[in-house]
Amino acid sequence: MFQNLSKIEIICLGILVMCLLKHVIRFFQARLALKWIPGPQASSLIWGEEWQLYYSLPGSPYLKWHKEFGKVVRISGVFGHQILSITDPCAISFILGEATYNFPKPNGVREWFKATLGEGILWVKAKEAHEKQRRTLAPALSQQSVRNLTHIFYETSTKLASQWTKLVDHSHTGEIEIEVTNWVGRFALDTIGRAAFLYDFDCLSGEPHALAETLDGLTNNENKLSSFYMRALFWTFPSVLCIGQKGEMIRRSKKELGEIASKMWRDAKVAGDAEGRTLMALMIKADTASGHCMNEEEIVSQMRTTISAGYETVSAIIAWVLYELSQSPQLQADLREETSTSRESCFDELNNRYPLLDAVLKETLRLHPAILENHHEAASTMLVPLSEPLPGTSDTHLVIPKGTTIAIPLNVLHTDPAIWGPDANEFRPQRWIERKNAGIRDDRELLAFSKGPRSCIGKAFALAEIKALTVTLLRHFAFSCPHEIEPFQSFVIRPRVKGQGPSSLPLLVRKL
Numbered sequence: 001m002f003q004n005l006s007k008i009e010i011i012c013l014g015i016l017v018m019c020l021l022k023h024v025i026r027f028f029q030a031r032l033a034l035k036w037i038p039g040p041q042a043s044s045l046i047w048g049e050e051w052q053l054y055y056s057l058p059g060s061p062y063l064k065w066h067k068e069f070g071k072v073v074r075i076s077g078v079f080g081h082q083i084l085s086i087t088d089p090c091a092i093s094f095i096l097g098e099a100t101y102n103f104p105k106p107n108g109v110r111e112w113f114k115a116t117l118g119e120g121i122l123w124v125k126a127k128e129a130h131e132k133q134r135r136t137l138a139p140a141l142s143q144q145s146v147r148n149l150t151h152i153f154y155e156t157s158t159k160l161a162s163q164w165t166k167l168v169d170h171s172h173t174g175e176i177e178i179e180v181t182n183w184v185g186r187f188a189l190d191t192i193g194r195a196a197f198l199y200d201f202d203c204l205s206g207e208p209h210a211l212a213e214t215l216d217g218l219t220n221n222e223n224k225l226s227s228f229y230m231r232a233l234f235w236t237f238p239s240v241l242c243i244g245q246k247g248e249m250i251r252r253s254k255k256e257l258g259e260i261a262s263k264m265w266r267d268a269k270v271a272g273d274a275e276g277r278t279l280m281a282l283m284i285k286a287d288t289a290s291g292h293c294m295n296e297e298e299i300v301s302q303m304r305t306t307i308s309a310g311y312e313t314v315s316a317i318i319a320w321v322l323y324e325l326s327q328s329p330q331l332q333a334d335l336r337e338e339t340s341t342s343r344e345s346c347f348d349e350l351n352n353r354y355p356l357l358d359a360v361l362k363e364t365l366r367l368h369p370a371i372l373e374n375h376h377e378a379a380s381t382m383l384v385p386l387s388e389p390l391p392g393t394s395d396t397h398l399v400i401p402k403g404t405t406i407a408i409p410l411n412v413l414h415t416d417p418a419i420w421g422p423d424a425n426e427f428r429p430q431r432w433i434e435r436k437n438a439g440i441r442d443d444r445e446l447l448a449f450s451k452g453p454r455s456c457i458g459k460a461f462a463l464a465e466i467k468a469l470t471v472t473l474l475r476h477f478a479f480s481c482p483h484e485i486e487p488f489q490s491f492v493i494r495p496r497v498k499g500q501g502p503s504s505l506p507l508l509v510r511k512l
């Protein structure tokens, strides 16, 4: 059978068989090691639970499984790939904290970031390389830097408010229905463009905008079959990201963002950023001080990452804040009263003076975490501590075999009645004020920005930006929602009118 093959072909075939064998052995070892962990029967031999996870209400299968099986649940992914869904606090602290570099992002997720953004901080894996990138970005996104950018947040907020004023004025009734997700996406893009490199994408002019549409098309998927195949398969076969229409979109958005970042970098080198306040200027300064000096491609990857990270999540959270406000005229009135003395451009005021505003934002992040599942992968076989033994055992440690995917489902943690009380599923901002009065540290159980060395580095930026917009919009408008809204899974969790295609949040906007 092999007599017609050359020596080289036989060697290649041998290597291929060895690789396959290695995978099969690892697969069965993992299955064996995790066999005793409880979990649902795989509903499909090929797709495992991916089908259920994609087509159910976002996160709802996790709620069911954890209720039935406890804090560590074994589920199957595509072709029987083993996934552990973990809500045990001790294990989570270990995975996100001291062992974070033993639990990098899964290969498929890293390939997605590499394909869309380049080899920036969201892609980098090794401890030393990550720490170096983090040190370069940290000064640009520190509280002090964000303080200096706050005027930009107010300027873009005012621009959005004046566009909506024009729309309302056209209606002659003082009220109009506005699809807000598209507008807040444009707001987030203009804001991050100006903050990153004083570049105005000018999305808020309201005209069709190629970059805004490309970025939106990349991640704002309807529940299409093609999107399901891509989501289900990219864990195991990351190269699916390069094929078809989606692959084309990925390449286009990477190219477009790259061209803008390159141009900005070259312009900055010629003109200089007089006060050195943009994210790019501060990043280059920190990099030069470290003696490293990134090349153009490294800077461009970092800028693409910052823009994308600052666009997608922020716009989703703003949409959910507006949705929650639209459900309660009283809450809008209370917030208006609290922030009526607000002076524009004052970062410290936004940060410290408005407990209700702060509570509304935290409650939104709790019930609508943009990134619902925090995914990791065991880089080697690891012994993970547990706060309590698994059902039927007395061991407070868990052996996680190399290659196992870990999912941390935020919706389960954020609605756990043991932490949040019997009204855990209710939107009740006041709980944050009560928690503060009871001396409970704010962010202990809120994982929307993750925690540990790889937690969100743009948190201060995001909070100030969203608060500035909320204050500005409430000063001009009142909101109500005439539609039934549901969460749906695109790249992040976005709102949409129940049963409809991609993300949408039509709100009735009334001028005050």
Ligand code: HEM
Pocket (backbone or CB within 6 Å): 105, 121, 122, 134, 141, 305, 306, 309, 310, 311, 313, 314, 317, 370, 371, 374, 375, 447, 448, 449, 450, 453, 454, 455, 456, 457, 458, 459, 461, 462
């Ligand atoms: C409400 C808005 C935001 C949310 C909910 C959010 C959430 C997160 C989460 C959960 C992570 C950890 C991801 C992981 O472990 O895989 C993360 C990382 C990151 N975020 Fe954010 N983010 C937000 C806004 C921003 C903004 C505005 C920026 C930049 C201007 C930003 C930049 C980053 C970067 C660079 C990382 C990677 C950090 C690292 O790997 O060390 N984020 N974000």
